[in-house]
Amino acid sequence: MSLLKPFSKLPGLNTANILLVESEEQFQQSLADALVEETSVTVNVRLAKSLPLPMENDESRPRIDLVVFIINLTSELSFQSAEASLKYLDPGYFLGKVCFMVTNARNASSPAERLDAVRKLASSLHCPLLFAEDQTPDGVASATERLLTILKVAAGLVPIATALYVSNLTRCTLPLDIDLPSFD
């Protein structure tokens, strides 16, 4: 099985590599354009539709510090594709190097059950769950900022903080009443 491994390659100097996985391939493009604007660190962005990644790129691919799954809550396909991609990640990634980003949470056409399902998934894997707004430049900018914060820690560029330590603070937790029916 072609698992993506977190520590099998050497890191680059002052470099952070992020992998954005999105079934629809829309938001990841604007996020990538904003991420590379960062000046203090060299950010390399890899874009994928789903995992596993093609083997041909194995040699040229740098060490991926953070894997972000972007899920569009209005599409069931998006969620299922993200779920199916999880098994192609080495378990070492789940110690703070995986993050879930969700869009369209306020959209009327996204069912509440799907958000609950994503929450349960994120909390069972001890990963942070970020909400993003992908239609406006402001939304993209704030999502980029938050990703960069987590990325710098995951790449080891922040002294004293490690990915595992930060993930303990940022990981998704389930509200106690998640299985009770919600009021609309």
Added chain:
Amino acid sequence: MDNTAKRLLQRLVRRIPSQMLKTTLDKWSRLTAAQRQSMDYTESKWALTEKLLAICEENELTVKHIAELEMIHVIENPNLGMWYVFQLMDPQDDAHSVELTQFKEQFKSHLSELIRHVSIKIKKHTDEAVWIRIAWGDTFSRPNHLKPTYVVHYLQTPYVFLTSPTSKQKPLLSQALVLSTRYQAIKDANLSGRKLTAIRDLLMKQYLQVFPTKFPSPLAERNCVVSNLHIEKEQAGSAANRHQMACEAFGDGILPQLQSAVYKIQMLTQMLPCSLLMFHQLETKFRDHTNKTMTERDEPFKCVVKFASTNLLESLRHSASSGVASTPVTPLLSSVPLKGKNYFVITDNGPGPSSQMKPSQK
């Protein structure tokens, strides 16, 4: 001017937007220069109608002249109203050498023979299309100019485009068309749409065709729009493949604007699967093909699936290239541009043949 002429003129002025009224009237050229100057196009439609009625009375214009004006308007705006496509079959030896005057004479004489009172106007447009306006009457009544049928035919092609054919008029019209174009039969091409230009472009393949090739991009400089050296797409190869297959099925660039495709499915449930599986991949609700209660029924399973969009072919191509619809594109979807049809009947034996002389039902 009699009542019909007045009503026709009133209806026309209502339909034509004020900005276009001036140009349409100029093209009509039945008004003198002075009369044209006297028309003030910023007035309300009601005022314009009254003005125009007075001018037409002055010039002693009849309903035939008003019909001319309507025809000019429709030719300029072919994308309003519903058009249905018919195809002529089995050309005789001289079918390919039918030219305009011969066609006009033959058509007029055949249709007048078949039906006593009918008013026919034939006009050739700049793009080689022959436009025919037919007002139908019968043995007892004069032609009804308020409900005309428009027919568009491109000489030397087997395609005929009709608006609103009724079941009484169709056999007469078909007979006249078949005889005047020197073919032997005419059948329903199962294609219809609002935009004449779109369905014509689809049928005559007037959009960028993409042919299957083993090496789609021999020149590396031509492709590869990398926005930034730090951004890299992992699955660019398979994305390019999907895009190539989608373009092969639907064409490249701007596609003709088809609005809908209808699939009428009638099958005995034991054989439910294949085609429904193909739709399943598009995330439709047909997931129950393993459902016991469905498979144990005796009557055939009937349903109609309709795809609608502002530009259907564009949406289908995008769904194939983004991976929503699996590639290679299923023949059910690729038959739309390939065969130039948007009404399909699917039975147990696979997609059925288009039926003869049956109007497309929506």
